[in-house]
Amino acid sequence: MEILINFGYLIAAILFILGIKGMTTPKTAVRGNQMSAIGMLIAVVAALLDYNVVDYTWIIVGVLIGGILGAVLAKKIAMTDMPEMVAALNGVGGGASLLVAAANYLESQKLAEMGKFVPTYDWSIAVILSILIGAVTLTGSLIAVGKLKGKIGDAKKVGLFKAIVKVVLLTLVVGGGYFAYVDPLNSDILIAGMIVLCLVLGVCLVMPIGGADMPVVVSLLNSYSGLAGASAGFVLGNNGLIITGSLVGASGIILTSIMCKAMNRSLTNVLFGGSMAASAGVSKSENDAFYDGKVKYSSADEVAMLLDNAQKVVFVPGYGLAVAQAQHATRELANMLEARGVNVKYAIHPVAGRMPGHMNVLLAEAEVPYDQLVEMDTINPEFSQTDVSIVLGANDVVNPAAAKDPQSPIYGMPILNVHNSKTVVVVKRGLSPGFAGIPNELLIRDNSLMVAGDAKKVLQDMIGALKDL
DSSP states (O other): OHHHHHHHHHHHHHHHHHHHHHTTSHHHHHHHHHHHHHHHHHHHHHHHHHTTOSOOHHHHHHHHHHHHHHHHHHHHOOGGGHHHHHHHHHHHHHHHHHHHHHHHHHHHHHHHHTTOOOOOHHHHHHHHHHHHHHHHHHHHHHHHHHHHTTSSOOOSOHHHHHHHHHHHHHHHHHHHHHHHHTOTTSOHHHHHHHHHHHHHHHHHHHTTSOGGGHHHHHHHHHHHHHHHHHHHHHHHTOHHHHHHHHHHHHHHHHHHHHHHHHHTOOHHHHHHSOOHHHHHOOOHHHHHHHHTTTOOBOOHHHHHHHHHTOSEEEEEEOHHHHHHTOHHHHHHHHHHHHHTTOEEEEEEOTTSSSSTTHHHHHHHHTTOOGGGEEEHHHHGGGGGGOSEEEEESOOGGGOTHHHHOTTSTTTTOOOOOGGGSSEEEEEESSSOOOTTOSOOGGGGSTTEEEEESOHHHHHHHHHHHHHHO
């Protein structure tokens, strides 16, 4: 049975690796997700066999509640809320690891009284890490959800949160050292205090981070949830949990690194640099003055005439497309253009939207062909041969200031070079700045036109106008 259980963990690990590999491209993402789910099922069955479960009552109850809740959320959650959903699931994973470590600590006390357990340094360190990472992931994810929903604003007193983080970390190091080396099984008050401090630490780590950096934070919290799971695996001595947590932790760190590179920022700067918008210090009056009399407004009818004569069109999706749920209207307009012989592509920036891959998911929902989704480095050289680029709610990721203004807070950030297109049409509700808090120079360039309004409504008007031509 032990050989069979470990073989099950091995098969699950292989499926996890293949699943993660499948998720690297939109074309294979669904299959990758399915393989990972099958791997998790095998791992769960192996774990149940591993621990000689006496009563399955509560396990069955948990499966039913979790299964029903998962099915309802999968059906009800809109694509615009997917970043919040991912962040919340990261928090749930961290909270589970925290509870597992706490429960194991209490169980170990009873076993020690019966002479069946002797604590080791390895076990003590694993318990501390599970509590630390799990609690930080739980509250950090809740704060991230609040920021993504716009319920929690960027912190103004960044220095205060940094000071609290330093004090809490120092206290945790001292408390963790005492637990591990002095009295691991008679530290109920210490463990409770450390849990509270770790929960506070999660809040203080995420609060100072600006809204523009939420894609990085979501990715990092995903890594945290994996590391918390791996730590819980060491606490329980469960190979499957160790493997799974390590894979999630490692892939999350790699993705976080990719996100930081795409924003031309270090992880340290993201975590402790505060809000980019606050750093920019651009007031509403200054933002309005920047655009005053310089923006050329257009209409859906005029854009339709441009598209009627275009040979190559590139759509540039941003968070505005997600808010307007305009992915289906975008696909419909693209289909009309293709029927007229137009070469249509979609330019995807790594941090467009509010989580990694957000635009890919939205466009995949509208059944946009995968080969039309083109990454930033590949599409950038093509903009100079593009007749019309249609920017749908993107802001900072198309701002030319990132390439030419050393004083800009986003200077050096890789952007989509839509400004090189022959004509740029920006579909945007208004002239408010993006997450970086700065005006977008793209809107005042000679080859740029702006159509103000909801992306879905504007696209539908373009479709109607194009039909009439």
